[in-house]
Amino acid sequence: MAERASQIAGHLNYPKGLLAGQVAIITGSGQGIGAEAARLFANEGARVVISDIDAAKAKGVAESINKSGGNAIAVVGDMLDAEYLKTLVKKAVDFGNGKINIIVNNAGYTWDGVIHKMTDKQWDNIIALHNTAPFKLVREAAPYFRVTDGEPRCIINISSTSGVHGNAGQANYSLAKSGINGLTKTIAKEWGPKFGVRANSIAFGHILTRLTAAKEDGAFVTTPDGETIALGIPKGQGSQSTDANLDIPLRRAGTATEAASSILMLASPLSSYITGQVIMVTGGRNI
Numbered sequence: 001m002a003e004r005a006s007q008i009a010g011h012l013n014y015p016k017g018l019l020a021g022q023v024a025i026i027t028g029s030g031q032g033i034g035a036e037a038a039r040l041f042a043n044e045g046a047r048v049v050i051s052d053i054d055a056a057k058a059k060g061v062a063e064s065i066n067k068s069g070g071n072a073i074a075v076v077g078d079m080l081d082a083e084y085l086k087t088l089v090k091k092a093v094d095f096g097n098g099k100i101n102i103i104v105n106n107a108g109y110t111w112d113g114v115i116h117k118m119t120d121k122q123w124d125n126i127i128a129l130h131n132t133a134p135f136k137l138v139r140e141a142a143p144y145f146r147v148t149d150g151e152p153r154c155i156i157n158i159s160s161t162s163g164v165h166g167n168a169g170q171a172n173y174s175l176a177k178s179g180i181n182g183l184t185k186t187i188a189k190e191w192g193p194k195f196g197v198r199a200n201s202i203a204f205g206h207i208l209t210r211l212t213a214a215k216e217d218g219a220f221v222t223t224p225d226g227e228t229i230a231l232g233i234p235k236g237q238g239s240q241s242t243d244a245n246l247d248i249p250l251r252r253a254g255t256a257t258e259a260a261s262s263i264l265m266l267a268s269p270l271s272s273y274i275t276g277q278v279i280m281v282t283g284g285r286n287i
C-alpha cells in the first residue's frame with residue numbers, strides 16, 4: 001500500500017509535458033511566432049531561454065511564462081553580435097544545469113528590394129541575420145549537442161516559402177531562407193549518426209505578425225549602425241492585397257500560435273523519426 005502511494009506521489013511529481021525537463025533556446029522570442037513557441041514549449045514542461053534584441057518584450061514574455069507556472073529567462077542581445085551568441089549559450093547552459101536540448105533559430109526580419117536596386121548593405125545584413133548568426137549559434141552550442149547521454153536533442157531552423165520558391169523583391173531573404181535549409185540538412189547528416197540530433201526547417205507561408213502587417217502600422221527595426229528598416233507590407237500589395245489569400249487552399253493566413261504549434265510538433269517526441277526535412281506550414285499554398 002505504502003509502495004503504491006509513493007508510486008502515485010512519484011508520478012504526480014514527475015515533470016509533465018511533451019518537452020518535460022528539456023532546455024530550449026528560442027531566438028526572436030520577444031514577440032510573434034517565437035513568443036508563441038516559447039509559451040507552448042513552457043506549457044509542455046520545457047525551460048525556455050527567451051532570446052531577443054528587444055529587452056522589454058523579451059523580459060515581458062519570460063515574466064508572463066514564469067507567472068503562469070512555467071520556467072523561462074530572458075537573455076537580451078543582437079544576433080548579429082558574435083559575443084552575444086557566446087553569452088546566450090553560456091546563460092542557457094547555466095539555466096539548464098549544463099545542458100541544452102533544443103535551439104529554434106527564429107529571429108529575423110525582411111529588408112526587401114528588387115535585384116537591381118538592392119544595396120550591398122541590405123544583402124549582407126539579411127544573410128548575416130538568417131544564415132551566419134544561426135550557424136554561429138549552432139557552432140557555439142556544439143559541445144552541448146555532440147553528446148551521447150541519450151537525451152533528445154534537435155535544431156529547428158525557421159525558413160520561408162521565399163526560400164523554397166523564391167519571391168520577387170526578396171533576393172536576399174530568398175537566398176538566406178534557402179541557405180538555412182542546407183544548414184539544416186547538414187546538421188542532420190553530421191550530428192544524427194552518432195549523437196541522434198535531429199534538425200529540421202519549417203518554411204512558413206503567410207503568418208499574421210508585424211512582418212506581414214501593413215507597413216503603414218509603423219513597425220521597424222534598427223541595424224547595428226543605427227539605420228531604421230520599416231517592417232510590413234505596403235497596403236494593397238502581397239499579404240496586404242485584397243486577393244492575398246486566394247492561392248491558399250485554406251483561404252486565410254495562419255496565426256502565430258498555429259505557426260508555433262508546428263515548431264512544437266517538430267521539437268516533440270511525436271517527431272522523433274523526422275529529420276533533415278523542410279516542412280511547409282502554409283495553409284497549402286504552392287501545392
Ligand SMILES: NC(=O)c1ccc[n+]([C@@H]2O[C@H](COP(=O)([O-])OP(=O)(O)OC[C@H]3O[C@@H](n4cnc5c(N)ncnc54)[C@H](O)[C@@H]3O)[C@@H](O)[C@H]2O)c1
Nearest residue numbers: 028030031032033053078079106107108160204206207209
Ligand atoms: N510572419 C510570416 O509570415 C513569416 C513567413 C515566413 C517566415 N517567417 C520567419 O519567421 C521568423 C519569425 O518572424 P515573425 O513573423 O514572428 O516576426 P516578428 O517581427 O514578430 O518577431 C521576430 C523577432 O525577432 C527579433 N529579432 C529581429 N532581429 C533580431 C536580432 N538581430 N537579434 C535578436 N533578435 C532579433 C525581433 O525583435 C522580434 O521580436 C523570422 O525568421 C521570419 O523570417 C515569418
